[in-house]
Amino acid sequence: MSLRAIEHLLKQKMGLHSSTVGSGTISQAVKQRMRDCSVTDINDYRNIIGQSTTELGALIDTVVIPETWFFRDAHPFAAFSDWVRCEWLAGNPTLPLRILSVPCSTGEEPYTLAMCLADCGVAASDAQIDAIDISSINIQKAGTACYSSNSFRGTDLRFRDRYFDPDGTHFQLKDDIRDRVRFEKLNILDPSFIENRANYHVIFCRNLLIYFDRPTQHRAIDRLEQLLTRNGILFLGHSETSLLRERPFVALDFSRSFGFRNVENTEHKITTTTPHSSRKQAQVRKPDKPAPASPLPFADNTGKSRQPDRNTVAAQDDDLLQRAFQLADQGHLDEAANLCEVLLRQQTGQADAHYLLGLIREAAGNPAAAERMFRKVIYLNPDHYEALAHLSVICKQQGDTDDAQRFHERATRAQHRNQGTSG
Ligand SMILES: C[S@@+](CC[C@H](N)C(=O)[O-])C[C@H]1O[C@@H](n2cnc3c(N)ncnc32)[C@H](O)[C@@H]1O
The missing domain is CATH 1.25.40.10 (Tetratricopeptide repeat domain)
Incomplete structure (x- = not known):
């Protein structure tokens, strides 16, 4: 019974829905924390995390799935660089370019964005990358900017030669890239996530919503939508894109990027944000343009070109x-x-x-x-x-x-x- 109560508390506090990771994962994390705290009764442990934010934070650190790596999925970053070059830089922009990576886990995603910006010739002073994650351990690790080979999984690792210095079995990110990212430990569901935060031109929110139930997914998307500028770009994980149905977004014309342009006409007013307000608006207001015929998020997902031979x-x-x-x-x-x-x-x-x-x-x-x-x-x-x-x-x-x-x-x-x- 107390495991259920702990699962309930985790869902309330961080949005984690136990069915997405399985009760086994949560149970293992709880057992580990009980051992670390020398607590033998799960009811006692439930009471402790109800009263101690420090211990609740430690449980969250243990239960989260920090899986990430540099240039994960590649296409979203290619689409991002393409957008920076062809739209942002070409469009006489008002500076700085504001980018959010949430959740950033151990930093690979926002640092990848920083490398893309450097490759596009954007000066550090012309862009701000904010990176947010609920886990203090992840944020701490991100700050060190030191990575093992597990964070480099693709076949093209030329970026590692350009932007990292070898450090024993690890690789240390160079300071000029590291200094482009500002990390913050924060829960996306916390009210302070949107309070007093200026809009972003680009938001990466990949591989988080899969752990939430539907209402929580929409709560999170409401917030991201409020934080995006008009015409801002939102990148989601590949299995999270259907959540934008009925919302004012159109898919980018970039294969397998899972990036969407916000076509809502109203800017977010920091002082007047109310939960779900933009969702209600979005339900009655359809995108100005129909979604492009191709390429689209699920399309090209097999990695094959689909040019049918019409004779067969x-x-x-x-x-x-x-x-x-x-x-x-x-x-x-x-x-x-x-x-x-x-x-x-x-x-x-x-x-x-x-x-x-x-x-x-x-x-x-x-x-x-x-x-x-x-x-x-x-x-x-x-x-x-x-x-x-x-x-x-x-x-x-x-x-x-x-x-x-x-x-x-x-x-x-x-x-x-x-x-x-x-x-
Ligand atoms: C699988 S990683 C995704 C990292 C990166 N976006 C990527 O796609 O490679 C999921 C991250 O979500 C974070 N997380 C879980 N719940 C969160 C919440 N409510 N607010 C902010 N971050 C959260 C975890 O700490 C974990 O680092």
Whole structure:
């Protein structure tokens, strides 16, 4: 019973919904903290975290999933740099450029943004990067700017040579990049998150909302929407994009960036913010422009180009699959899922249809169903990088670190093999 009470408290305080990480993960964290505090009765521990913000903070530090790395997913950062060069710098901007990374975890994401800005020729004094996370341990680590090889996972590591100095088995970020980021320990659900905070031109909020239930996800998005400038850009994680349905955002014309432009016409007034106000507005006000036909967030998610050969029956199925991805991008998840079912009944496009169904189940907050789909994908195509990567994250969220590691290693091998075969 007390574990349930602790889960309830964590949800109240930090938004964590126990089903997204599994009760096992929370139970392990609680046991570890009880050992560290020499407490044997879970009811006593529940009382302690109800009274001590320090111990509650320590539990939060233990339970959070800090998984992150430099240039994670690559495409959002390419889209960001493209936007900085083609829109921001080209548009005679009012300085400084304001950017928010929340949650920033151990700093890899905001430092990646700082490296992108340096590569684009933006002077440190012309941009401000704020980086926020609820975990004091993560913020502390971010401040040291010293990283092991685990934070460098891609194949192109030229940025490491440019911006880091080797330090034994680690790599130390150079000061001119490090000094571009300002870190702050803060809860995105805390009222002070928006109070007295000026608007941002760009917000990265990736891989946080997946841990919240629907109402909390929308509370968080309300806040981000209020903090964005008109035409500001919001980047979400790939399975979080359907949350922008019915909101005044349009997808960026940049494949797999999961970036969206705010097309709301009203600026946030710091003094008059009320929770949910922008959500209500957004529900009655549709985007000025229809979402672009392509590329869209779910589209191109298989990493393949979809140019159908119109002389074959397979091409029609390919069209159907492409249509399913487009519907998913536009937030029509039920219709997209129905099309996938049609394809599966026709025994065509099996792996990709299962993969899209997995993404849809994940976006709907059903990791167990998503996992089943992704497992079918890798049964049909053992080198399906994206499905392997999703499985790794799902297993990690469920506290199954061995399987998470195995899938991660398989994904890395598949990525190398796929790159080898594509030239
Ligand atoms: C998986 S990391 C994501 C890091 C980075 N955005 C990325 O995509 O690589 C999730 C982070 O969310 C943070 N977090 C969890 N709940 C939070 C909250 N309510 N407010 C702010 N940060 C939170 C955790 O401390 C953790 O560092």
